Amino acid sequence: MGENTIPPTGRRRPLRRALVAGALSVLGAATAFAVPTTAGAAAGTLGAAAAQSGRYFGAAVAAGRLGESAYVTTLDREFNSVTAENEMKWDATEPTRGSFTFGSADRIVDHAQSRGMKIRGHTLVWHAQIPGWVQNLSSAADARAALTGHINGVMGHYRGKIHTWDVVNEAFADGGAVGSLRSSIWTQRIGNGFIEEAFRAARAADPNAKLCYNDYNIDDADAAKTRGVYNMVRDFKARGVPIDCVGLQSHFGQVPSNYRRNIEQFAALGVDVQITELDIGGSGTAQADAYRRVVEACMAVSRCTGITVWGVTDRYSWRSGDTPLLFDGNYNKKPAYDAVLNALNNATPNPPTDPPSGACSATIATTNSWQGGFQSTVTVRAGSAPVNGWTVRWTWPGGQSITSLWNGEPTGSGSTVTVRNASYNGSIAAGSSVTFGFTANGTAATPTATCTSP
Ligand code: G3I
Numbered sequence: 001m002g003e004n005t006i007p008p009t010g011r012r013r014p015l016r017r018a019l020v021a022g023a024l025s026v027l028g029a030a031t032a033f034a035v036p037t038t039a040g041a042a043a044g045t046l047g048a049a050a051a052q053s054g055r056y057f058g059a060a061v062a063a064g065r066l067g068e069s070a071y072v073t074t075l076d077r078e079f080n081s082v083t084a085e086n087e088m089k090w091d092a093t094e095p096t097r098g099s100f101t102f103g104s105a106d107r108i109v110d111h112a113q114s115r116g117m118k119i120r121g122h123t124l125v126w127h128a129q130i131p132g133w134v135q136n137l138s139s140a141a142d143a144r145a146a147l148t149g150h151i152n153g154v155m156g157h158y159r160g161k162i163h164t165w166d167v168v169n170e171a172f173a174d175g176g177a178v179g180s181l182r183s184s185i186w187t188q189r190i191g192n193g194f195i196e197e198a199f200r201a202a203r204a205a206d207p208n209a210k211l212c213y214n215d216y217n218i219d220d221a222d223a224a225k226t227r228g229v230y231n232m233v234r235d236f237k238a239r240g241v242p243i244d245c246v247g248l249q250s251h252f253g254q255v256p257s258n259y260r261r262n263i264e265q266f267a268a269l270g271v272d273v274q275i276t277e278l279d280i281g282g283s284g285t286a287q288a289d290a291y292r293r294v295v296e297a298c299m300a301v302s303r304c305t306g307i308t309v310w311g312v313t314d315r316y317s318w319r320s321g322d323t324p325l326l327f328d329g330n331y332n333k334k335p336a337y338d339a340v341l342n343a344l345n346n347a348t349p350n351p352p353t354d355p356p357s358g359a360c361s362a363t364i365a366t367t368n369s370w371q372g373g374f375q376s377t378v379t380v381r382a383g384s385a386p387v388n389g390w391t392v393r394w395t396w397p398g399g400q401s402i403t404s405l406w407n408g409e410p411t412g413s414g415s416t417v418t419v420r421n422a423s424y425n426g427s428i429a430a431g432s433s434v435t436f437g438f439t440a441n442g443t444a445a446t447p448t449a450t451c452t453s454p
Helices: 046-051 069-078 103-114 140-157 185-189 194-205 224-239 259-267 284-299 335-345
Strands: 056-061 081-084 118-125 164-169 210-215 245-248 272-280 304-309 360-370 373-382 391-395 401-406 408-411 416-421 433-441 450-452
Touching: 046 056, 046 335, 056 069, 056 118, 081 103, 081 304, 103 118, 118 140, 118 194, 118 272, 140 185, 140 194, 164 194, 194 210, 194 224, 210 224, 210 272, 224 259, 245 259, 259 272, 259 284, 272 284, 284 304, 284 335, 360 391, 360 450, 401 408, 408 433
Parallel strands: 056 081, 056 304, 081 118, 118 164, 164 210, 210 245, 245 272, 272 304
Antiparallel strands: 360 373, 373 433, 391 416, 391 450, 401 433, 408 416
C-alpha cells in the first residue's frame, strides 16, 4: 500500500449537542442560565467526543495492567469501550474442553461495567490462540460440537453485557484467489461453511449482540482479500445468514487512499462497520495525519459506529517498536491524540442503526443532570420486523436509583432495572422507535441496556 490520503469529507458542522437542552425544564432558573455556555463546546476526552455522534471510542485492554494506576487513569478518563486484548480468546476461556475459565476476562468486564463503558467481545472462532484439544479435533462432528459448545459457553456467560462479538476472526487467506480461506482446523474439519455455522450459532446464543466478521488487510476497498469478505457478507445478507457488522482491524503503516470508500461499500450491504484494532506506526505530524484520515473516514459514514485502538499506551503495544498508539510510553498525549479528538468533535450526529431483525434495542441518553441527580431518555427501537411488547433491562454501575419514570412500567428494585412497555407504547413498527424517560438519584450514567421482545 502506498502513501494515500482520504478524500475530504465535505462540509463539517460543529455539533450542537441536545444533551443540555432538557436542563432548562428541571433546573432552577439561576443554574439553568449557566448551562448554555457549554452548548456546542468540544468534548475533552475521546469517549465523550465520540459519544456526541452516538459512537464509541475504545481501547484493547490487558487484565494484567488493571492494577497500574497510570494505565487505569488514562483508560477510565479517555475511553468508553473496551476490548479484551487476549482474555476472551479460546485458549483463555476454554483451555480444557467444557471447562470455562473467565477470571481474567471478568476482571475487564467488571471494570468496564462499573464505569459504564461498552464492551466488545474478541473473539470466538479463530485459528490462533486455540488450546491443544481444539487443534486435535478429530472429525467434522467433533469440530462442530466444539465450535457450538464454545460459542454457547462464552456468549452465554456474557449474554447482555457485550454489544458486539467478533464471531469469526481472520478466516480469509492473504494471497490467492478472491474468497480463498486460510487453512485452519476449521476448514480442515468442517470446510468453508464453518463461518456460516459460527454466525448461526452466535445469533442463537445471544440474539441481542451484534455479530461481526473481523479481519486485517481488508481495509483497501479493491484488494482481493477485501473482495472476498465483501462477497461473503453480500451472500450472507442475501441468504439471511445472521451478520451485523464487519470489523476492520486497521493495523496500519499507511492508510489506504480508498479507506472511506471501503467503509461505505460494506455499509451499503446493510451491515455496520467497526474499526476494531486501530494502530498506526510512526510519530509526530505524519502519524497524526494518518489517524485523522481514519477517524474522518469513519465519521463520514453513519454505519461506522465505533473505533477501538489496539492498546492504551505505546509502552504495552504488541508493536511497541512502531509507537503506534495515542499515548506514549509515559501516558503523554501524542499529536495523534489531538488529531483524533478534533476529528471526533467535528463529526455530525449519528442516528442509531437498527437492531437485528425481529429484536429490539435500547439506548440510554442523559438529557439533564444536576448535583445528586439526572434525567434520561431511553429510546427503544425495532429492527426490520415490528415489535409487540418490549422489556428493557440495565444495571446501575454506582448505586443510582430511579425516582420517577414515565411511558413505561418499572418493576423490581436494587441495581438491576427492568422496565416494560406501558399499555399504549408496546407496539413499535419496523424501523421505528418509542421512548420512555426517568429521573434518578446519583451520578449520571448511561449503562448498556438490553431489550427483549416476546
Ligand atoms: O501471558 C504470557 C506470559 O505469561 C508469557 O510469559 C509470555 C511469553 O511469551 O507470553 C504471554 O502471552 C502472550 C500474550 O500476547 C500476552 O502478552 C503471548 O505469548 C503472545 O502471543 C500474545 O500476543 C497477542 C497476539 O494477539 C497473539 O496472536 C497480542 O498480545 C495481541 O495484541 C494480539 O492481538 C491480535 C488480535 O487478537 C487479532 N488481530 C491481530 C492482533 C495483533 O496481533
